[in-house]
Amino acid sequence: MLSVNRVVAEPEGPAREKAFQTALDVLVDRRDEFNAQGYVPRDYIDLLKRAGIYRASTPRRFGGDALDPSTFMKKIEQISTVDPATGWVASFGSSLVYLAALPPDTQRDLYAEGPDLTYAGGLFPMQEATAVDGGYRVSGVWQFTSGCMGADLIGVGLAGGPETKGRPLTALVRPEQAEIVPNWDVAGMRATGSHNVRLDDVFVPQEWTFVRGGTPTVDEPLYRYPGLAYAAQVLAVTALGAARGALDYTLGVSAGRTSITGGAKKGQRPSYKSGLALAEAKLRSARAFFYETTDEVFALAEAGDEIPTEKVALVRLAASHAAHVGREVALEAFDLCGTGAIFRSHPMQRYLQDALVPAQHAFLQTATYEAAGAVLLGLEPDVPSFP
Known part of the structure; x- marks a missing residue:
């Protein structure tokens, strides 16, 4: 389902540490630019990928780091010391923990081209989807999709039913399947680019949905x-x-x-x-x-x-x-x-x-x-x- 030109993190050790420091140095020079335009652009997201931020919550079995929370959050804290809004966008390097609830075969497809993946979720308001053979037809508008301007994958919230015990479903789509609706006119955290996203009758296969907060299908410490x-x-x-x-x-x-x-x-x-x-x-x-x-x-x-x-x-x-x-x-x-x-x-x-x-x-x-x-x-x- 997912086909993107993946940027790969530098090898662990000095090369990745250097990439992280480079990202911080560049941020000092560009944070005003990000704030003025209202989002963190993809070329800077690529620097964060090289620094390993977007494989931090990818399972080890799929080539990721599955970093312990403290190690990851101290990196986000460092980024936020330079520019908190960019730190907010980088913090979603943790969000692949949600995707650990996907079926194992789906995760295998998801990470087939590499473990460095940016995900943006606009979960509310939850929308009613139409169940069809093999999945759902999804339409609606969702708010607060932080980082959507640089996302490889977007998740939207669907109202769950008896099969989810009332918990919301998340449906995953490619960015080109969604329309970004620019509406992020705020004073604080402006550079997060937390715009609305709109879907118009998009088919989402059942295996590309999961219960938000559902039981992970990966047994590694981070997902416990x-x-x-x-x-x-x-x-x-x-x-x-x-x-x-x-x-x-x-x-x-x-x-x-x-x-x-x-x-x-x-x-x-x-x-x-x-x-x-x-x-x-x-x-x-x-x-x-x-x-x-x-x-x-x-x-x-x-x-x-x-x-x-x-x-x-x-x-x-x-x-x-x-x-x-x-x-x-x-x-x-x-x-x-x-x-x-x-x-x-x-x-x-x-x-x-x-x-x-x-x-x-x-x-x-x-x-x-x-x-x-x-x-x-x-x-x-x-x-x-x-x-």
Whole structure:
């Protein structure tokens, strides 16, 4: 079904590390371009492929890396420190964990030309599809398809039935089968290019659909890790990166020029010193909780042990906390920068506007705190599909 001109990752080791550093260096030069045009272009996606980002969640049996979550997310955090929106697009290098629920033969076809594959999913609103012999006829419009401008494969959400126990189906199509509807007119995470996609009576074979969050047909540690929790984490980590970038900027200008009113240099002001220190402590604490819970749960996945619901709830809690703390720290850094930061051309605008977005996502909104508390108390959470 899928036929694309695949870009292949550099071999593991120094060559791939160099490719990753090259991608970061190029991003410094081009992040304003990406923000202005509203998407990360395919030629830069190819640089991320060479750096191994888009084989990170491909099963090892099909030539991928199936990286542990912490190793992958630290790379996304690094990218987000330079440009959070590009980090958001790169974070979907994790999304092939969903595709592990496809039939093994379909996955074999999917990766026949190589394991480096970019996937963009626009799952909502779920649409009713027409069941036909061998598959579905699919029409509709789906929102928030982040990274669709550089995707090799697009997934859309279909309403499930009794056979899926009410869980949504995802149908996979080639980009040329879908129309991208440009509508991404936002202030934060602008470069994610999260446009709508439209399908008009497209036939999707049954074997190219899967239940979102369904049982994987691949038995490797990454696919035993809780998938929906991981989906929340890879978005939350962009807020950690945004906050890190914002704080690094405030450190860099701390010894800069005096105030236009003639006041002391920023770094000499008591409020600047204490504000910077408190923000640093807050960010590092949230980050430690985030990766601690990740590694604890992945260790259970590696051992093949059952992962208690309470542990998954802690992963979700750590993700939400990271998103909200990232937002707070970026705002505190903005405050430290003073009046100059209000200008659209100021570097802090990138970090602030992008850092505001992750905590707005349904996976990370304030309601997930209450849901996590409910699980820890042995109660039923009100948030759907939690944890």
